[in-house]
Amino acid sequence: MLDSLRNHAFTAGMSDAQIASLAELAREVRFEDDETVLVDGQRSRLFYLVVAGSVAVELQAPNYAVCVQAVGPGEAFGWSSLLEDQDTLFRVRARERTQALCFHGPSLAAKCKDDPALGEELLRRVLKVVAGRVKATETRFAEMCGVKV
Numbered sequence: 001m002l003d004s005l006r007n008h009a010f011t012a013g014m015s016d017a018q019i020a021s022l023a024e025l026a027r028e029v030r031f032e033d034d035e036t037v038l039v040d041g042q043r044s045r046l047f048y049l050v051v052a053g054s055v056a057v058e059l060q061a062p063n064y065a066v067c068v069q070a071v072g073p074g075e076a077f078g079w080s081s082l083l084e085d086q087d088t089l090f091r092v093r094a095r096e097r098t099q100a101l102c103f104h105g106p107s108l109a110a111k112c113k114d115d116p117a118l119g120e121e122l123l124r125r126v127l128k129v130v131a132g133r134v135k136a137t138e139t140r141f142a143e144m145c146g147v148k149v
Contacts, residue, residue: 001026004101009074010049010125018118021111022103029102031055031094038092044080047105053098057133058091066144069136070095079126079133081105082112090133 001023005011011019031037031053038044040060054072058065068090071077080086082105112119142149 001028001101004028004051005049008049008051008101010076010129014121018115018121021115021118022108025103025107025111026101029100031098031100033094033096035094036091037094038078038088038090040088040091042088044078044083044086044088045105047076047078047081047103047108048100049076049103050074051099051101054095055092055098056095057136058093059137060091065091066140068140069133076126076129078105079129082109082122082126084109 002019005019005023005026011022014022026049028051029048037048037055038046050071050073052073054070055077056067057069057071057077058067060066071092077092078088080088081103084106108122112122139149
């Protein structure tokens with residue numbers, strides 16, 4: 001677990017103590033091709049760091065789904081689990097066999113409150129994930145409207 005965290009792009013540059021603290025909460029999970037990982041509109045509880053494989057972050061409507069972003073090794077998803085009472089905004093589906101490190105969001109948020117330095121570092125990194133998701137959504141909608149991106 002420690003090696004996976006040390007080698008993950010999301011945690012690159014974190015101190016050994018911060019990595020060890022995260023490792024206490026992490027567990028390895030695997031998803032099969034086309035398996036739904038997160039369902040939009042459900043209470044968000046889990047945060048993931050992709051180790052191998054990839055997932056599709058999708059906006060889903062009754063008659064269609066639009067892939068907003070592919071998330072692969074070194075990337076993260078499930079950021080809404082770190083917020084109190086936040087529903088998942090996107091459906092996330094495995095694009096292939098995928099391995100990830102999984103964190104219970106409320107437990108991770110509590111650890112960040114107990115360790116402000118970890119909390120600040122994690123917040124900075126999660127905000128980059130959120131900004132990337134907003135940009136990917138904007139780009140995808142521009143493409144759908146025929147705007148050259």
